[in-house]
Amino acid sequence: MVRSTMAAALVVALVAAPAARGDEAGRDVFARIDTINRASLVMTVETGIVPRALGARIAQALDQVAADAEKPGAPRPDDYLGIEPLITAVAGPDATRMHAGRSRQDIIPTVLKLEQRDRLLDLAEALDAARTSLLTVAEREAGTIVPAYTNGVQAQPTTLGHYLLGYAGALARDADRLHAAWARVNLSPLGAAALGTSSFPVDRPRLAALLGFDGPVENSYDAGQLAPMDAGMELTGLAANLATTAGSFAQDLYAQYHQTRPWILLREGALTGPSSIMPQKRNPVALYALRMKASDVVGGAQAFAIMAHNVDSGMPDYKRNQAVPPARTLAEAAETCRRWRRVLDGMVVDRARAADEVAADYSTTTELADRLQREADVPFRLGHHFASELVSYGRGHGLRPADLPFAEVRRIYAEAAAGSGLPPELPLDEAAFRAALSARGMIDAAKGLGGPQPAEVQRMLAAARARLDGDRAWLAARRAALAEAGSQLDAAFAALRTRP
Numbered sequence: 032m033v034r035s036t037m038a039a040a041l042v043v044a045l046v047a048a049p050a051a052r053g054d055e056a057g058r059d060v061f062a063r064i065d066t067i068n069r070a071s072l073v074m075t076v077e078t079g080i081v082p083r084a085l086g087a088r089i090a091q092a093l094d095q096v097a098a099d100a101e102k103p104g105a106p107r108p109d110d111y112l113g114i115e116p117l118i119t120a121v122a123g124p125d126a127t128r129m130h131a132g133r134s135r136q137d138i139i140p141t142v143l144k145l146e147q148r149d150r151l152l153d154l155a156e157a158l159d160a161a162r163t164s165l166l167t168v169a170e171r172e173a174g175t176i177v178p179a180y181t182n183g184v185q186a187q188p189t190t191l192g193h194y195l196l197g198y199a200g201a202l203a204r205d206a207d208r209l210h211a212a213w214a215r216v217n218l219s220p221l222g223a224a225a226l227g228t229s230s231f232p233v234d235r236p237r238l239a240a241l242l243g244f245d246g247p248v249e250n251s252y253d254a255g256q257l258a259p260m261d262a263g264m265e266l267t268g269l270a271a272n273l274a275t276t277a278g279s280f281a282q283d284l285y286a287q288y289h290q291t292r293p294w295i296l297l298r299e300g301a302l303t304g305p306s307s308i309m310p311q312k313r314n315p316v317a318l319y320a321l322r323m324k325a326s327d328v329v330g331g332a333q334a335f336a337i338m339a340h341n342v343d344s345g346m347p348d349y350k351r352n353q354a355v356p357p358a359r360t361l362a363e364a365a366e367t368c369r370r371w372r373r374v375l376d377g378m379v380v381d382r383a384r385a386a387d388e389v390a391a392d393y394s395t396t397t398e399l400a401d402r403l404q405r406e407a408d409v410p411f412r413l414g415h416h417f418a419s420e421l422v423s424y425g426r427g428h429g430l431r432p433a434d435l436p437f438a439e440v441r442r443i444y445a446e447a448a449a450g451s452g453l454p455p456e457l458p459l460d461e462a463a464f465r466a467a468l469s470a471r472g473m474i475d476a477a478k479g480l481g482g483p484q485p486a487e488v489q490r491m492l493a494a495a496r497a498r499l500d501g502d503r504a505w506l507a508a509r510r511a512a513l514a515e516a517g518s519q520l521d522a523a524f525a526a527l528r529t530r531p
Contacts, residue, residue, distance in 0.1 A: 058146070061107035064109075073237075074237050074241065075128070075131060077234070078231075078232045079232070080131050086527050089129055091122070115130070143357075144216060147357055151209060151361055152513075154364050155210075155509075158205060159503055159506065162199055162202050165195050165202065168375055169199065169495075171192075174192065177385045178385070185394045187397060188394055190483045196488065210505060217243075217244050218246055218247060221235065226252045243513040255345070260339045263339060270332060270360045278325040281319075281321050282322070295380055297317055297377045299313060301317075302316060302377040303317070327363050331360035331363060391431055396468070397473075400414035403458065421443055
């Protein structure tokens with residue numbers, strides 16, 4: 032389909048939004064290797080591997096190399112063997128003593144871990160922000176009656192608040208998975224050397240602490256050769272799970288755009304785009320930007336699984352491939368959350384239209400069968416059969432539930448009850464029958480835990496907000512711990528640099 036220039040520009044703005052921010056100074060590979068070098072130097076001096084005077088000279092060289100790399104157009108090598116000559120050019124060949132007990136086989140996985148944990152925390156922040164928007168809209172629309180669907184068919188009425196709380200629950204589980212993954216991601220491979228450590232007294236726990244890790248990956252073979260693969264599988268799987276939920280939400284809203292009279296739209300302007308030929312169209316640009324980014328995440332997870340599948344342990348396929356690294360997939364997942372939030376913040380709900388959609392069909396007839404059993408001791412299957420026959424009659428005559436003639440309702444019940452041993456008279460008066468078929472009556476009658484009844488929606492909203500507050504506190508604590516570790520590394524390195 033041809034799109035207008037304006038629509039195309041909107042697509043570019045929303046679809047091409049940066050998914051990762053890993054190339055800025057301080058978060059690129061050069062900067063991460065520099066941080067690893069500083070931690071390694073502190074540890075090797077503390078353990079006597081590097082003499083103190085030499086350590087001071089190497090520290091000064093590291094500072095100069097880092098400062099030179101900040102200059103406009105200066106190279107920032109992304110491989111240790113490209114950085115080491117820059118250091119030795121300043122401090123001399125003895126500077127390579129800092130590399131004792133190390134290998135690119137443990138440096139590369141450490142670089143990956145440093146980036147993965149940053150991306151994981153970025154994702155946690157974006158995920159919490161999306162949950163905030165979900166809860167904001169859920170609270171605003173707590174009483175808005177909407178149709179809910181199973182198998183693509185209107186099934187029962189619920190409220191928009193109840194529906195959105197369902198998605199908030201799914202995202203809370205994603206947050207749980209993220210927190211659990213953090214415990215495995217935030218373990219250091221550094222000091223494992225190629226795979227079997229070395230004869231130098233490398234203090235791996237100290238290296239881990241200097242870099243803000245909770246500890247080292249214990250087995251040195253696992254640290255550099257196996258953990259990068261299963262960590263990648265876990266992280267991309269986590270991201271894909273979240274993206275699949277986001278895609279489901281996008282499809283739910285797409286169903287509205289297929290209707291002539293939708294009850295959910297996106298606010299016109301930055302979130303929509305016009306057609307170049309059809310003046311009536313408002314294309315949901317933000318919605319398909321969300322779905323496309325979710326697809327990127329799912330595709331990245333599948334690509335990583337294929338890349339890591341059936342290769343020898345320790346191969347570089349899942350460690351150095353730049354096409355679909357797990358950190359990038361985490362960044363794409365964070366962008367998915369940001370796009371989801373834009374959609375949520377731009378949702379326009381036509382409450383009257385949503386209520387009319389429910390009233391136009393027979394999705395409340397489950398409550399009619401329930402009420403017959405609950406209040407008149409009519410077996411559920413008989414009540415279900417009666418309600419089904421009522422639906423067939425109403426649809427066959429083009430009637431809404433509210434328009435069913437009560438005399439016909441009683442006749443249909445008498446026919447359904449024939450042979451059951453029960454009296455043929457419908458055991459509900461007209462007022463009770465009409466109330467049973469109302470969406471509000473069905474919602475308010477709900478008693479079960481987690482249902483759409485107002486009291487339960489309010490309880491779940493409060494619980495979801497409390498849980499979100501706890502997750503925000505978790506994120507703040509992790510970032511504070513990393514900042515503290517960074518400060519301690521800076522202090523140890525500064526002290527080292529001034530030693531004679």
